[in-house]
Each structure stands twice: as C-alpha cells, then as structure tokens.
Amino acid sequence: MTSETSNLPTPDQIRRSPKVLLHDHLDGGLRPGTIIELAREVGYENLPETDADKLGIWFREAADSGSLPRYLETFAHTCAVMQTKEALFRVAAECAEDLAEDGVVYAEIRYAPEQHLEAGLTLEEVVEAVNDGFREGERRAKANGHRIRVGALLTAMRHAARALEIAELANRYRDNGVVGFDIAGAEAGFPPTRHLDAFEYLKRENNHFTIHAGEAFGLPSIWQALQWCGADRLGHGVKIIDDIEVAADGSVKLGRLASYVRDKRIPLEMCPTSNLQTAAAASYAEHPIGLLRKLHFRLTVNTDNRLMSGTSMSREFEHLVDTFGYSLDDMQWFTVNAMKSAFIPFDERLAMINDVIKPGYAELKSEWLFRQTASTSGTVSA
Template sequence: MNSSAPFSNALTHEQLRTAPKVVLHEHLDGGLRPETIIEIADEIGHTLPTDNPEELRNWFFDAADSGTLELYLETFAHTVAVMQRAKDCFRVASEAAQDLASDGVVYAELRYAPEQQLLSGLSLEEVVEATLAGFEEGQRIAAENGNPIQVRTLLCGMRHAHRTTEIAKLAVAFRDQGVVGFDIAGGEIGNPAEHHVEAFDYLRRENMPFTIHAGESCGPESIWGAVSVCSANRIGHGVQLIKDIDITGDFAKLSNLAQYILDRRIALEVAPSSNLQTGAAESIETHPISVLYSLGFRVTVNNDNRLMSRTDVSREFQLLSETFGWGWAEVKRCTENAVKASFLPYSERRFMLEEVIRPAYTALESANTE
C-alpha cells in the first residue's frame, strides 16, 4: 500500500506491539480467526469459499479490497453466519479479546449488531449475554498470559433497518454489564444518521454515549448530520472531513463544521487500511490522517476489521510511521486521544492515562533517546 520509501527510522511492528494501545473502532464480526470460521461453518453446514485457513484469510482480504464500502460489507455474510449460536458468540468474543491483547491493546471497545445474530433462534438479550461472557473469559485468559486487557462493548443498530431504537434500549439495559455505548453500522450511502434521530434522542435522555459511522463513503454532509442533528460524541472514520478543510494556502481554512469538531474535541475513529479498501482514501500517502493530526483534531487509530484488512493496530501505526515519519510521540498522542474519547467513566480514563499509558510511553521514549 505504501509505494514510496519508508522513513529509515520508522517504528517496527515488533516495537509497536510492546506499546500499550487503545482501540475504539473494532467490529467483532470483522476480526474472527479463519480457523474458527472454518470449524463453526463445518458444524452448521455453511459453505465457505475455501476450508484452508491461509487461503480463507487471503480471500477475505482480497474480497474486501474492492474499493467500495458496499462490496466490502458483503464479506460479512460468512462471519455473521458463524455467530448465530450462543456458544459461537461466546467463542468469537473470547478469542477477539485474546487476539487484541496479544497485540498490546490494553483497552478496546468492540462493536457488533446483535440483530444480525438471531437466525438460530437466539433473542437479542441472549446474544449480548453470551458475547459479554465471552469477553470476560477472553480478558481472564489474556491476563493469565501476561497481556491484561479491558474490553467493553458498543451495540450497533443497522442504519438500513428499522430497529435502532430497540437496540438503543438494549444498550441501556446492559449498560452496567459491559455495554458502554451505541453506534449505527452498515452502508452509509442512502442511509443518513438523521433517519435514526429517535434512537439518538432516547440515548441522550438516558445519558448513554454514542458514536456514528460518518464521512467514510459519504462526504461532510454525512458528518454534519451525525454531529449537528444527532449530536454524536465521536465519529466513526470521519476522513471525508478533509473536504471541508482548505490546505492550499499558508494556513488551513476550516469550515464551520470542521472548526466545531476540532473545538469540541469530537474524536475521529480513523482506520487507515480499511479506508484504503473502501475507497475513503486513495493511498496511504494521501490519507487525510496526517493533515487532521497536524491540525490538532482528536485523531485515534483503529483496526476496523482485522480479518478483512489483514491488520492489527500495531500494523496501522507501522504504516503511519513508515509513511509520515510518526514516532513514539505521535503514537502516544493518538493513544491518549483514544483514552480521553473512550466511553469509560472519567475516573477509569484518568487511571489508565496516568498509571498505564503515560508511564509506558515515557519509558519507550527514554529508551529511544539512549
């Protein structure tokens, strides 16, 4: 993806794996292990493109590397198909927590749409209960392996469907059991966030935070709807905001919307590799993240879908280090941005910043200067 020579002092994948990282934008159904998909598919009689793990891994990446969000989303038919039984919801959640922890992620908010997991007779509540239990097991195993992680959940309503208020109420019902927020997912084109304002009004009344996918395959008008009409606390992707920023002169000129997002510290959940696959950015060299970061936007770096993008967050930072020369200072700032923008309670955010993130990066930066 990076056609130019990388910076000679770029951080390596192994270096980045040692750093504590925070992921805010990760789809549970986009990060399954190929081996798990094959085993469950065999049990339930679901046909896959191949039953070879490495070939399947490559198939997901190649199929998702289509250039449009709509074709990218078609790959989820196979992952969702193997998440229909309680034991499978549990297993996928447990493995996700373990896999993120092995990459050095210390806090993650994983999102999924429980309405897509009802084909075998589970109720919405049963899907959430099984998934939360899986996260608990995954956290326990990760800690035993020396990779502690905290996992929380965002429940997604599908933006092309009509159950968003129902799912919003489900999120509130489980708010003290590990669910910390809400989102809408699915095809952005033709499905503006404003269509679901009832759900967002309900969440605000219940004091439940939410993020909204916007500015991925649609332009700034989609971000405007998410922020100005629906009052999103964060923006999923948001990279099309660059179209509302004029950088041709000596000083950047921001639209009122861009200035508002900057001033109010509304976080952007950016996922570089995914953005390249869906056409939200043409190349890593021209990806808006560098400009948005330099202007002071609350940029965070995320996986989106580890399986479809064949990535992890260490690799995402590696790409940015190779392309833009990012070092520990930039990785630290994006990680701190993610902690500050997370839906954890303030006291827990502060503890993570002061006791986990900052000491670790101080040590990494110090070791780098010796």
C-alpha cells in the same frame, strides 16, 4: 540508517506499546481457522475457501474492491457462523486474546445483536454470550501476561428499523459490559436521521453513542451525525477533509464544519487501511490523517475489521510510522486521545492514561534513548 538508529520506533516497540482501540467490529475480526471450524459445526457450506490461509487471503482480496457496499458483503460469511451462544462466546474470547497479544490495553468492540438471531437466540442472549466471551478473553490474556479491558458497543443497522430497540438494549446493559451505541452499514440512502428516536432516547438516558459518518458519503453525513443526532464520536469521519482548503503556499483554511469538529474536540475514529479498501482515501500518504494530525484534530487510530483488512493495531501504526515518520511521542498522542474519548467513566479513563499508557510509553522511550546512546558510542551491535 536503520530504525534503531533513527527517530522511528521499531516494529517490536510498536507491538509492545500500549494501544487503545475504539473502532473494531466483532464480526470483522474472526480468525480464519475459527470461521472454518464454526462453519463445519453449524453446517454452513458457502465458504469460498476451506483452508485457513486461503480463506484469510480471500477476505482481504474481496474487501479490496474500492466499494463500501461490496466490502460489507464479506460479512455474510462471518455472521453466518455467529448464530449460537457457543460461537459468539468463542469469537468474543478470541477477539480479546488477539488484541491483548498485540498490545491493546483497552478496546471497544462493536457488533449488531440483530444480526445474530437466525438460530433462535434472543437479543439478550446474544449480548450476554458476547459479554461472557470478552470476560473469558480478558482472563486468558491475564494468564498469558497481558492486560486488556474490553467494552461492547451495540450497533443498529442503518438500513433496518430496530435502532430504538437496540438503543434500549444498550441502556439496559450499560453497567454490565456494554459501554455505548453505534449505527453502521451503507451510508448512502440511509442517513442517521432515520433513527432520531434512538438518539433522542440515548440523550435522555445520558448514554454514549458514536455514528459511522463521513466514510463514504461526505460532509452531509458528518453534519447530520453531529447537529441532528448529537454523536459523541464520529466513526471514520475522513470526509471532514472536504471542508479544509490547502492553498498553493501551504496555508490552510478550515470551513465551519471542520472548525466545529476541531473546536469541540470531537473524536474521529480513523481506520487507515479500511479507508483505502473502500476508496475513502487513495493511499496512506494521501490519507487525511496526515494533515488532520498537523491541525491537531482529536484523532484516534483503529482497525475497523482486522480480518478483512489483514491488519492489527500494530500494523496500522507501522503504516503511519513508515508514511509520516511518526515517533513514540506521536503514538502516545494518538493513544491518549483514544483513551480520553472512550465511553467509560472519567476516573477510569484517567487511571488508564496515568497508570498504564504513560508509564508504558515512558519505558519504551527510555529503552529507545538507551539504544540511541549506546549505538552512537558503538557499544551496541546492530
């Protein structure tokens, strides 16, 4: 039975569906060709490949190490070519274009301004160049018949000591393209509690923040992010599965932390392919997203790093459709969850859900029903 005569959405329908992306790193989504051109412009000679196709393959293979620290090493090459206003503008504009082409209608893209200062830029110049790039990318997308809105999340590196400074920067630009704050980097040995001053500041300012937690370190990382730091969302959060017991008869028992996360509707920014690369999950079939979906956690689907994972939002959903048999209704559920969890005002989230997401899926479902009916009656050829 083909996907056109089953309950599964086709790859084309997945691509055309409106999607919302909350967890994607700017320096993890460059086009390989752009990296090569920017490296040539700035004189960076350490690229492992100078052919775009081969470079893309190198990034994916280097990221397939099963180790988060090794995975993070690949970013040395992308950050090296993102040290000028022009480079940051170009990368941000292309990011928005690429996401819009893939059907993403709203995205929050994160990056660490402190990693783009080697050529003399100030933190403010970094933020403004990226913001300008996102606006340009939105304009180009619109000219090509796509709509997308992009907000920035300013990230502090958990091994560094600039979190409060970056949090203050995020607050200054909160009404000018920046929608929130994040911390990222290796979890083990660098707990989020090292940056409590930044989180306390953001809470006093009524600002939004997410924290990378429960990707490589486990339940203590999640507990600290929520109970000590007060995160609005969890970046990844896959290790919450360690607080859930599944008995031989299929019955499920949630521990107190897992129950808290579900009861409080704390959004989990799931990144399936990335989690396989860093050994946070063994396979798509064994990824916690399957059980967590059945248990109605507030789940969202994300790309994390499109270059390193060789992925897109459409590919992530294709994997989930193939593995778990998800329908368009399931895709809409994930997408609405993501939009509900975005860091923009409530009325703007609601408008995106009611005016863009639900009508988009309604059109796809109507199209799917027509094809099902036509195929059953024999009026449509394969």
